[in-house]
Every structure is written in structure tokens, then in C-alpha cells.
Amino acid sequence: MKLEGKVAVVTGAASGIGQATCLKLAEEGVAAIGAVDRSEGVREFARSLNDRFGRELLMPYSGDVVDGAFRERVFADIETKFDAVHICVPAAGITRDRLAVKLTNGSEPLRLDLYSEDEFRRVMDINLIAPIYWALRTVGSVALSRKRARLGPWVPDERVQGGIVLIGSVSKAGNRGQISYATAKAGLEGAQATLAIEAIFYGVRCAIIHPGFTDTPMVRSLGDDLIREQILPNTQLKRLIRPEEIAEAIVFMLRNSSVSGALWADAGWHPRG
Ligand SMILES: NC(=O)c1ccc[n+]([C@@H]2O[C@H](COP(=O)([O-])OP(=O)(O)OC[C@H]3O[C@@H](n4cnc5c(N)ncnc54)[C@H](O)[C@@H]3O)[C@@H](O)[C@H]2O)c1
Numbered sequence: 488m489k490l491e492g493k494v495a496v497v498t499g500a501a502s503g504i505g506q507a508t509c510l511k512l513a514e515e516g517v518a519a520i521g522a523v524d525r526s527e528g529v530r531e532f533a534r535s536l537n538d539r540f541g542r543e544l545l546m547p548y549s550g551d552v553v554d555g556a557f558r559e560r561v562f563a564d565i566e567t568k569f570d571a572v573h574i575c576v577p578a579a580g581i582t583r584d585r586l587a588v589k590l591t592n593g594s595e596p597l598r599l600d601l602y603s604e605d606e607f608r609r610v611m612d613i614n615l616i617a618p619i620y621w622a623l624r625t626v627g628s629v630a631l632s633r634k635r636a637r638l639g640p641w642v643p644d645e646r647v648q649g650g651i652v653l654i655g656s657v658s659k660a661g662n663r664g665q666i667s668y669a670t671a672k673a674g675l676e677g678a679q680a681t682l683a684i685e686a687i688f689y690g691v692r693c694a695i696i697h698p699g700f701t702d703t704p705m706v707r708s709l710g711d712d713l714i715r716e717q718i719l720p721n722t723q724l725k726r727l728i729r730p731e732e733i734a735e736a737i738v739f740m741l742r743n744s745s746v747s748g749a750l751w752a753d754a755g756w757h758p759r760g
Contacts, residue, residue, distance in 0.1 A: 488647040491515065494518050498552050498576070498579040499523075501532055502705075503704060504654065504733050506532060508576050511738045513536060513545070517574070519545075522546065533547035552579045552621065553613055571629050575621055577621040583609065584665050586602075626682065641690035647692055648689065649689075650692045651686070652741060653695040657753045660673075676749070692747065698752050699751075721756055728753075
């Protein structure tokens with residue numbers, strides 16, 4: 488798919504992988520990017536990127552990706568300026584890591600300390616349900632645009648119309664301390680597989696990337712000792728992946744329509760049991 492002239496929405500755009508993806512998409516010549524993040528930092532990022540490219544390329548929106556009304560406002564605003572949103576990379580995400588089952592130490596009677604259900608739900612809301620709905624709304628945007636243009640079911644001669652890349656993780660295969668995060672990331676695979684079948688009706692492809700440990704604030708928050716002792720030894724490259732390497736892989740997945748399903752960009756990460 489030619490990315491030139493397409494309109495994209497990227498969530499988690501104020502940091503890490505989302506921010507790097509905005510930059511790569513900009514370099515590919517997309518017409519505009521709705522850059523979504525709850526952090527106000529997204530405005531400063533948009534200002535600096537727009538200055539660099541000399542046009543209003545990034546449109547910043549600050550809000551919570553879980554908020555459906557906010558999502559609708561973002562799409563409505565973009566759709567008043569452009570015909571449709573064609574590309575979605577819903578990268579906003581959080582971790583809330585701890586062991587799933589603990590016993591309180593040294594106190595009688597013994598008490599079970601299970602992973603908090605509230606935390607679990609929050610991780611599902613942000614990492615699983617929200618990315619799926621931003622993706623669905625993108626497919627909807629293309630569907631509405633096709634209807635307005637009186638187009639029927641997509642046919643290959645039209646060429647691919649849009650693309651979605653969900654952000655999975657190596658953790659979806661299981662990772663100590665990540666009961667909620669791993670569940671959410673594994674869940675995205677079901678959504679990807681289903682959307683890949685359904686969305687092509689409108690000419691939209693859907694794939695998922697599974698990054699390994701990438702040098703972003705999310706991973707840096709784990710601390711240098713943990714990164715050095717528990718992460719780097721398990722990678723082939725013996726370093727964290729750079730966000731721009733993941734962004735490049737995402738753009739490749741969007742550009743190359745023969746890519747389907749999942750791409751592992753894990754730098755040889757093999758978690759120990
Ligand atoms: N960094 C890694 O090693 C790694 C590996 C695999 C997958 N991922 C995934 O990549 C994606 C991006 O992660 P990152 O490492 O760049 O993290 P990051 O913490 O650098 O960036 C995440 C961004 O998402 C935003 N965000 C979080 N919750 C939000 C919400 N409710 N509404 C709006 N914005 C919200 C944050 O403000 C932040 O700017 C996430 O889905 C993460 O799970 C990261």
C-alpha cells in the first residue's frame with residue numbers, strides 16, 4: 488500500500504514506539520496523523536514535528552484512549568478535514584506488573600494476596616479493548632467513505648485502502664509478573680485474526696507486531712539493574728531494541744500488502760520459565 492496521501496491515527500503518540508511511528512509515517516509522506524495521547528506532551532511533539540516538516544502534519548489530541556466519546560471526537564474531527572482515516576497504530580499501553588499469586592509473609596493466619604482485579608481490568612481496558620476499538624473505528628471510517636463514494640465490496644483492482652497494526656508483545660507467550668499484560672497482548676491476536684478476515688471487505692488489512700524489549704520509558708521504568716540482569720542476557724543483540732526499529736517494522740507491515748498475520752521484532756528474546 489502506498490502510504491503517501493493516507494491519513495493515520497496513532498495512539499500513545501507522545502512517547503516511545505507511538506512517537507517513533509509518527510515520525511516514520513511522516514517520512515513516508517502520509518497526509519496527516521491524528522496523534523493521540525493522554526499526556527499533554529503530544530502537543531509539544533506535534534509542534535516540533537510540524538516545524539520540521541513545514542506543514543500541519545500531526546494533529547495532537549490529548550485524552551484517554553479508553554474514553555469512547557473522546558475517540559469519536561477525534562475521528563469526527565479528522566473526518567471533517569479529510570475523507571477518512573485509513574491507517575491505525577493503536578500503541579498506547581501500560582504495564583501493571585506483579586506476581587499473580589502471593590502469600591502474605593510472616594503473618595498468621597496466612598492470607599492470599601491475589602493480583603488486583605481492578606488493576607487487571609484497567610490493563611484490559613487500555614491494552615486490549617481500547618486498541619481494538621480504535622482499530623474498528625478506522626475500519627468504520629473507510630467503510631463510511633466507501634459508502635459515500637457509492638462503492639460496493641472492495642475489489643483487488645482498487646488496491647489496498649488501509650491498514651492496521653496492533654501492538655502485541657513477546658510477553659503474550661507468557662512472562663513472569665505480567666499476568667494482565669500478557670493476557671491483553673495474547674487477546675489482541677484474536678482480534679487481529681478476526682479483523683484480518685472481516686476488514687478486507689472494505690480493503691483494509693490488519694496485522695500485529697510483537698516487539699521485544701524496546702528502549703522506551705515503559706521499559707526504562709523497570710530500572711537499569713533489572714534490564715542488565717534479566718533482560719539483556721536473554722536477547723541475541725544484548726541491547727534494547729530502538730523504538731525506530733519497531734516503527735520501521737510497523738511501516739513495512741503497512742506498506743507491504745503481502746505481509747499478513749504477525750511479525751516478531753524481538754531481537755531474539757527467549758524468556759526463561
Ligand atoms: N517498550 C517495549 O519493550 C514494548 C514491547 C512490546 C510491546 N510494547 C507495546 O508498545 C506500545 C507502546 O509502548 P512504549 O514502550 O512506547 O511505552 P511508553 O510508555 O513509552 O508510551 C506509551 C504511551 O501511551 C500513553 N498512554 C498510556 N495509557 C494511555 C491512555 N489510557 N490514554 C492515552 N494514552 C495513554 C502514555 O501517555 C505514553 O505516552 C504499548 O502497547 C506496549 O505495550 C512495548
